[in-house]
Amino acid sequence: xxxxxxxxxxxxxxxxxxxxxxxxxxxxTMLFLISLFINDKFIGLGLAFLFLMTMIKISGVPLRFxxxxxxxxxxxxxxxxxxxxxxxxxxxxxxxxxxxKIYSGGLANAAFIAxxxxxLVIGSSLMTLTTTPTRLTDGLxxxxxxxxxxxxPVHALxxxxxxxxxxxxxxxQEMNKIMKxxxxxxxxxxxxxxxxxxxxxxxxxxxxxxxxxxRAADLSQAMDARCYHGGKGRTKMKPLRYARxxxxxxxxxxxxxxxTIAIRIMPCGx
Amino acid sequence: xxxxxxxxxFHSFYRYDESGSVSGTKAALKDVxxxxxxxxxxxxxxxxxxxxxxxxxxxxxxxxxxKGDVKVNGRNTRDAGEVLLIRRDAGxxxxxxxxxxxxxxxxxxxxxxxxxxGVPTEEIWERVGDALERVGMTAYRMHSPDRLSGGQKxxxxxxxxxxxxxxxxxxxxxxAMLDPMGRREVLRTLHELNExxxxxxxxxxxxxxxxIDADRVxxxxxxxxxxxxxxxxxxxxxxxxxxxxxxxxVATQLAYELRQKGLELPDGILSEEExxxxxxxxxx
Numbered sequence: 247x248x249x250x251x252x253x254x255x256x257x258x259x260x261x262x263x264x265x266x267x268x269x270x271x272x273x274x275t276m277l278f279l280i281s282l283f284i285n286d287k288f289i290g291l292g293l294a295f296l297f298l299m300t301m302i303k304i305s306g307v308p309l310r311f312x313x314x315x316x317x318x319x320x321x322x323x324x325x326x327x328x329x330x331x332x333x334x335x336x337x338x339x340x341x342x343x344x345x346x347k348i349y350s351g352g353l354a355n356a357a358f359i360a361x362x363x364x365x366l367v368i369g370s371s372l373m374t375l376t377t378t379p380t381r382l383t384d385g386l387x388x389x390x391x392x393x394x395x396x397x398x399p400v401h402a403l404x405x406x407x408x409x410x411x412x413x414x415x416x417x418x419q420e421m422n423k424i425m426k427x428x429x430x431x432x433x434x435x436x437x438x439x440x441x442x443x444x445x446x447x448x449x450x451x452x453x454x455x456x457x458x459x460x461r462a463a464d465l466s467q468a469m470d471a472r473c474y475h476g477g478k479g480r481t482k483m484k485p486l487r488y489a490r491x492x493x494x495x496x497x498x499x500x501x502x503x504x505x506t507i508a509i510r511i512m513p514c515g516x
Numbered sequence: 517x518x519x520x521x522x523x524x525x526f527h528s529f530y531r532y533d534e535s536g537s538v539s540g541t542k543a544a545l546k547d548v549x550x551x552x553x554x555x556x557x558x559x560x561x562x563x564x565x566x567x568x569x570x571x572x573x574x575x576x577x578x579x580x581x582x583k584g585d586v587k588v589n590g591r592n593t594r595d596a597g598e599v600l601l602i603r604r605d606a607g608x609x610x611x612x613x614x615x616x617x618x619x620x621x622x623x624x625x626x627x628x629x630x631x632x633x634g635v636p637t638e639e640i641w642e643r644v645g646d647a648l649e650r651v652g653m654t655a656y657r658m659h660s661p662d663r664l665s666g667g668q669k670x671x672x673x674x675x676x677x678x679x680x681x682x683x684x685x686x687x688x689x690x691x692a693m694l695d696p697m698g699r700r701e702v703l704r705t706l707h708e709l710n711e712x713x714x715x716x717x718x719x720x721x722x723x724x725x726x727x728i729d730a731d732r733v734x735x736x737x738x739x740x741x742x743x744x745x746x747x748x749x750x751x752x753x754x755x756x757x758x759x760x761x762x763x764x765x766v767a768t769q770l771a772y773e774l775r776q777k778g779l780e781l782p783d784g785i786l787s788e789e790e791x792x793x794x795x796x797x798x799x800x
Contacts, residue, residue, distance in 0.1 A: 468616035483627035
């Protein structure tokens with residue numbers, strides 16, 4: 247069941263992209279996503295595509311790993327494409343049957359949106375593929391530290407995230423065990439029909455949730471016993487420090503953003 | 517002054533009904549008074565519900581006394597300002613190895629304690645390397661804890677405590693979920709830490725054979741200390757232990773039954789070697 251969770255699907259490597267500070271990658275991904283929404287011309291998306299492909303090339307992550315993330319969003323892309331094909335009525339009329347009319351503008355718009363969504367997904371999966379979950383939460387914790395000013399519990403959230411990641415494999419194992427135990431007693435997890443199927447999962451979820459709570463109680467005691475008392479006065483074994491490559495990274499990112507904005511305000515019909 | 521001083525300790529668990537008022541109490545510890553000397557290896561023995569785990573959690577200030585006092589290094593666990601120092605001095609290892617790990621990499625797991633008490637980064641690296649060596653897990657430094665065996669996981673958990681430089685380690689049934697191999701690994705590690713690093717060990721267990729190499733065995737039953745002496749004396753009380761729902765080591769049991777039949781074997785036989793030696797002496 248947890249097989250499909252892409253967060254934490256780390257592709258080990260030694261590239262510059264892997265070594266970048268997680269904060270650089272996080273803000274880089276944010277800037278890339280923003281640039282996609284600034285774009286309103288194909289040439290802009292072309293630039294984004296080129297930029298992303300260069301990054302993937304540098305990272306050394308095989309293309310099939312990256313495109314795997316696209317499978318999950320295929321349906322969303324299809325629906326948005328269909329909507330824009332049938333609803334946009336600019337450009338020249340191409341096909342007409344029954345109540346449907348397809349215009350050239352609609353097709354262009356559909357292609358644009360589909361490309362944008364795909365770039366969006368590939369861009370963010372490049373980040374998760376090149377950053378370990380631990381570094382990612384570290385990056386979030388330090389990068390969002392300014393939110394402490396408004397008493398937002400940044401450290402606690404990062405801790406929750408890393409503990410959740412740590413327990414995913416343990417709870418998966420446990421679920422398989424419970425599933426087998428229930429199957430041995432005649433439970434059927436392949437029932438037909440949506441509602442019956444959901445009802446079938448109750449004897450699986452109840453023990454799983456109870457055991458998760460027990461584990462949580464144990465874990466909190468173990469953390470107490472090891473002097474955990476929140477983020478205050480806590481030091482780090484692997485503190486995050488910006489290196490020269492991060493400044494270069496930011497430089498590249500901002501020039502990319504500047505180019506995107508330039509294309510946006512450029513008066514041309516392409 | 518002893519490292520750990522427990523004075524007239526009482527602990528009660530309360531059961532609450534739906535409206536939140538107390539519907540029942542269970543006394544887990546009744547007037548326990550103990551002192552544990554620095555550098556000793558003490559085993560606490562008792563069957564389920566004897567109060568041995570509750571006692572362990574008092575020493576780490578995870579539980580606070582209903583009545584009485586617990587002092588570690590002269591610091592009272594009731595003193596909220598001292599709790600972190602108490603926990604640093606008296607580390608704790610729990611039964612289930614999976615439920616006490618927070619990191620995805622062994623070395624980061626061991627660093628968790630030192631990070632919490634604010635050890636500077638360079639020193640954390642030193643302490644982690646050192647602790648890994650002490651428990652013989654250096655080769656697994658970059659592994660995920662999920663891929664380790666039960667005994668290895670517990671040794672990582674022990675290293676996590678060792679890295680905080682404690683004076684005492686309390687282990688609450690650390691071998692209960694392990695196979696015989698894992699149990700031996702963990703016990704050997706504990707004895708090494710006790711002998712080489714002079715760390716006081718307080719081992720809570722219900723396995724007799726884990727206690728025979730201890731300096732002192734404390735037997736608990738129904739929230740009270742019923743026996744407290746060196747292993748050879750404690751295990752000479754065969755009838756008493758049996759009535760408390762505890763077994764004695766096989767060699768002790770055999771010597772006891774032969775003595776009942778009239779053979780003049782001495783008291784306090786714990787291991788098979790001791791039994792053979794005593795028996796051969798008798799044959800001469």
